[in-house]
Amino acid sequence: MKLLVAVKRVIDFNVKPRVKMDGSGVDLANVKMSMNPFDEIAVEEAIRLKEKGVATEIVAVSIGPAKAQETLRTALAMGADRAILVQTDEEVEPLAVAKILAKIAEEEQPQMIILGKQAIDDDNNATGQMLAALLGWPQGTFASKVEASGDAVTVTREVDGGLETVKLKLPAVVTTDLRLNEPRYASLPNIMKAKSKPLAIKSPGDCGVDVARRLETLKVVEPAKRQAGIKVGSVDELVERLHGLGIAK
Amino acid sequence: MSVLVLIEHDGKSIKDATLATVTAASKLGEVHALVAGNNVGGVGDAAAKISGVAKVLVADAPHLDHDLAETVAPVAAKLMDGHDAFVAPATTFGKNIAPRVAALIDVMQISDILSVEGPDTFTRPIYAGNAIATVKSNDAKKVITVRTTGFDKAPPAGGCASIEQVDAGSSDGKSEFVSMEASESERPELTSAKVIVSGGRAFGSSDQFHSLLDPLADKLGAAVGASRAAVDAGYAPNDYQVGQTGKIVAPQVYIAIGISGAIQHLAGMKDSKTIVAINKDEEAPIFQVADIGLVGDLFKIVPELTEKL
Numbered sequence: 001m002k003l004l005v006a007v008k009r010v011i012d013f014n015v016k017p018r019v020k021m022d023g024s025g026v027d028l029a030n031v032k033m034s035m036n037p038f039d040e041i042a043v044e045e046a047i048r049l050k051e052k053g054v055a056t057e058i059v060a061v062s063i064g065p066a067k068a069q070e071t072l073r074t075a076l077a078m079g080a081d082r083a084i085l086v087q088t089d090e091e092v093e094p095l096a097v098a099k100i101l102a103k104i105a106e107e108e109q110p111q112m113i114i115l116g117k118q119a120i121d122d123d124n125n126a127t128g129q130m131l132a133a134l135l136g137w138p139q140g141t142f143a144s145k146v147e148a149s150g151d152a153v154t155v156t157r158e159v160d161g162g163l164e165t166v167k168l169k170l171p172a173v174v175t176t177d178l179r180l181n182e183p184r185y186a187s188l189p190n191i192m193k194a195k196s197k198p199l200a201i202k203s204p205g206d207c208g209v210d211v212a213r214r215l216e217t218l219k220v221v222e223p224a225k226r227q228a229g230i231k232v233g234s235v236d237e238l239v240e241r242l243h244g245l246g247i248a249k
Numbered sequence: 250m251s252v253l254v255l256i257e258h259d260g261k262s263i264k265d266a267t268l269a270t271v272t273a274a275s276k277l278g279e280v281h282a283l284v285a286g287n288n289v290g291g292v293g294d295a296a297a298k299i300s301g302v303a304k305v306l307v308a309d310a311p312h313l314d315h316d317l318a319e320t321v322a323p324v325a326a327k328l329m330d331g332h333d334a335f336v337a338p339a340t341t342f343g344k345n346i347a348p349r350v351a352a353l354i355d356v357m358q359i360s361d362i363l364s365v366e367g368p369d370t371f372t373r374p375i376y377a378g379n380a381i382a383t384v385k386s387n388d389a390k391k392v393i394t395v396r397t398t399g400f401d402k403a404p405p406a407g408g409c410a411s412i413e414q415v416d417a418g419s420s421d422g423k424s425e426f427v428s429m430e431a432s433e434s435e436r437p438e439l440t441s442a443k444v445i446v447s448g449g450r451a452f453g454s455s456d457q458f459h460s461l462l463d464p465l466a467d468k469l470g471a472a473v474g475a476s477r478a479a480v481d482a483g484y485a486p487n488d489y490q491v492g493q494t495g496k497i498v499a500p501q502v503y504i505a506i507g508i509s510g511a512i513q514h515l516a517g518m519k520d521s522k523t524i525v526a527i528n529k530d531e532e533a534p535i536f537q538v539a540d541i542g543l544v545g546d547l548f549k550i551v552p553e554l555t556e557k558l
Contacts, residue, residue, distance in 0.1 A: 017376040095357040129348035138424035159341040165427040214357035218383040229540035
């Protein structure tokens with residue numbers, strides 16, 4: 001079966017984001033950018049399904065600026081077979097991303113689309129669910145285990161209060177949670193090989209999708225800071241304080 | 250303006266997260282509560298009593314058991330013909346269903362709102378809570394998930410809403426519930442606990458994590474949480490995780506033990522009323538947000554604290 005994985009270029013998760021002085025957003029100039037960590041997990045899961053013989057081809061897709069080619073090359077170096085960049089300098093919202101991915105899914109006819117559950121920049125946690133809705137496919141969100149067999153996939157989901165398992169008829173959308181797997185590092189030979197793997201470039205217009213924003217960002221500010229309080233010197237003092245808070249008898 | 254609120258329940262009772270969601274929704278307009286499930290008449294009755302709910306819409310059918318997004322979302326989407334906004338808690342339940350509703354009615358969702366600034370303007374955290382964005386929605390209808398720690402809970406009693414049965418739709422049979430492995434605990438639920446004791450990687454092992462924290466939690470009637478490092482190390486199950494990628498909590502007292510205070514973790518607990526930190530490293534970032542700090546060895550402090558409380 002063919003798999004589609006969606007990857008987004010975002011601020012590296014180790015970088016502390018700085019809010020711009022003018023409140024217009026987060027400063028991304030000269031900041032290290034990487035593949036969204038949840039998407040790395042999606043790529044890894046696709047590769048594992050291929051290694052198990054379940055999948056035959058992995059197509060990585062990204063929607064973003066020209067530099068998102070680097071992100072796609074990373075996916076190719078990890079083990080994806082080919083890549084598609086839908087190039088735009090606009091910030092594309094999850095609904096429009098889902099529409100573009102749905103269009104690509106119509107062309108590519110994958111049996112499964114794997115995406116990160118959320119991007120660590122806008123933290124929306126929406127694209128996978130929206131894509132499933134647009135395609136009329138079932139969805140397995142926040143996956144910590146994915147087992148494909150025959151015409152179905154069994155997904156164990158990380159939900160409040162435990163782990164839920166659902167069985168979905170293929171084709172289906174799966175979104176990844178942190179504990180699904182540990183993504184591999186691309187080896188140097190594979191990074192070299194990835195340079196010659198096919199990478200097609202399209203535009204949102206080619207997909208017939210209007211990417212005009214529905215949400216307007218009026219301002220972006222730093223969260224209110226908490227002030228550091230006092231330090232106590234002993235357990236007895238701490239006990240006294242806790243009594244003062246009325247939480248211990 | 251009428252607002253459809255998706256009620257989170259377990260088939261018997263309404264989850265606390267819903268009550269804060271009702272408060273957020275009532276800032277937008279008249280609240281209609283949607284109860285979807287199987288044999289949920291009792292839940293519908295309970296929803297009618299929530300203060301601030303004007304009408305309860307019950308969709309009751311076997312295929313609506315287990316909250317599958319594939320069956321619940323179309324029911325909600327259809328009801329949106331007569332509503333201006335759809336609001337769900339930003340729990341795994343709401344996050345699973347709401348975007349599916351949004352796409353079905355061609356609306357861009359506003360995720361995880363912290364406040365309602367106006368009929369179409371909201372604040373929400375981005376970049377793991379490192380920035381707060383004020384966003385304005387230009388969609389005619391709104392689909393919103395609510396960070397429930399940002400709003401007071403609506404009183405679960407005092408209301409007397411009318412109850413109406415609505416079309417429960419059908420199932421296309423593409424998805425089915427297989428099983429639920431619930432984390433067993435007699436302690437309060439993390440997201441609604443008044444007191445939380447939370448442990449980090451410094452505990453060193455699952456045995457030490459539980460043998461030290463559990464008695465303290467029992468003494469305080471507290472829920473037990475964990476940092477992502479502790480969960481990744483296997484000391485605690487994944488649904489203990491407090492942080493941007495885990496649960497967002499805001500108890501009256503949060504006691505962080507052996508937790509350094511990574512941004513990821515702080516994003517999940519910094520709205521707690523009082524933060525207590527116990528850590529052997531006095532430079533640990535957790536002390537920058539703690540109201541009360543104690544520097545020292547948790548293996549000595551925790552047993553002593555448990556005994557003296």
